[in-house]
Amino acid sequence: MKAEFEALTRNLPDGFLMLSSGGRIEAANTAASGLLGVPSAALLEHDFASFCERPDEVRGFLSQCAGRVDPSPGSFSASGTAERFSCDAFALSAGGGELLLRFRLVHPEHPFDRIRLMDLERKARLEAEADKRRNAFLSEASALLASSLEYEATLAAVAQLAVPTIADWCAVEMAGSDGFPERLPLVVHKNAEKVELAREYRRRFPLGRHDARGVTQVIRTGRSELY
Structure with missing residues (x-):
C-alpha cells in the first residue's frame, strides 16, 4: 500500500499523507513535506496531530475516521501560524487500517476540488477489496483441496468457488x-x-x-x- 501511495501522489500539487489508524505518519509526498515545513523522511512515524493547533481534537477526529469508510471532512489549523489546513480523511479498510489524508492551505478565492482525492481513495478502496477477495478465495480453495481425496469433486468445488469470486x-x-x-x-x-x-x-x-x-x-x- 505504501509503494502504491507514493507512486500515485509523488507529483501531485496537493499534500497527501498516509497515516496509521493511530495517527502516525507512514508516508508523505513532497507537497505535504513543503506545507508542513519538514523533510519527508523526518515526518515518518511522527504523530500528525502534533503539527496542528488543537492536537486533541485532531486525534479525536482521526480516531473516528479509522472506523468509518466515508467520514466527514475536518479542518485543522497549523500549529503556531494563522494558516489553516483543510483536510479530508478516508479509512482504506474497515475496522481501522491506514488513513489517507489530503490537505492544503485554505484560500477562499481558490476553493479546492475533490476529484483527485476521490479518485485516489476509490482506487485504494477497490484494490483493498480485491486483495481481500483474492485472499479469501485462496484460503477457501486451499481448505477444499486438502479436504478430500476425491479429486473430481474437489476440483468441481474449487470451480464453484472461483465463480463469481474471481x-x-x-x-x-x-x-x-x-x-x-x-x-x-x-x-x-x-x-x-x-x-x-x-x-x-x-x-x-x-x-x-x-x-x-x-x-x-x-x-x-x-x-x-x-x-
Whole structure:
C-alpha cells in the first residue's frame, strides 16, 4: 500500500499523507513535506496531530475516521501560524487500517476540488477489496483441496468457488492416462444458461492432440497461456 501511495501522489500539487489508524505518519509526498515545513523522511512515524493547533481534537477526529469508510471532512489549523489546513480523511479498510489524508492551505478565492482525492481513495478502496477477495478465495480453495481425496469433486468445488469470486466463468480440463483430455470439461459460469453453450462449443470444435495453442499445448508444455 505504501509503494502504491507514493507512486500515485509523488507529483501531485496537493499534500497527501498516509497515516496509521493511530495517527502516525507512514508516508508523505513532497507537497505535504513543503506545507508542513519538514523533510519527508523526518515526518515518518511522527504523530500528525502534533503539527496542528488543537492536537486533541485532531486525534479525536482521526480516531473516528479509522472506523468509518466515508467520514466527514475536518479542518485543522497549523500549529503556531494563522494558516489553516483543510483536510479530508478516508479509512482504506474497515475496522481501522491506514488513513489517507489530503490537505492544503485554505484560500477562499481558490476553493479546492475533490476529484483527485476521490479518485485516489476509490482506487485504494477497490484494490483493498480485491486483495481481500483474492485472499479469501485462496484460503477457501486451499481448505477444499486438502479436504478430500476425491479429486473430481474437489476440483468441481474449487470451480464453484472461483465463480463469481474471481472469475465470470471457469473450465476444468481433466487429462486421461495419456495426458489428453478424454471428455468434456467441467464448466461453471455465473450465467447457468451459458454452461451448455460452452459444452456444445467443445463438441463442435474438439481438441486436437497436436494443437499449437490452448488446452492441449498447456498440458503438453506445462506453461500457462493468457489471451
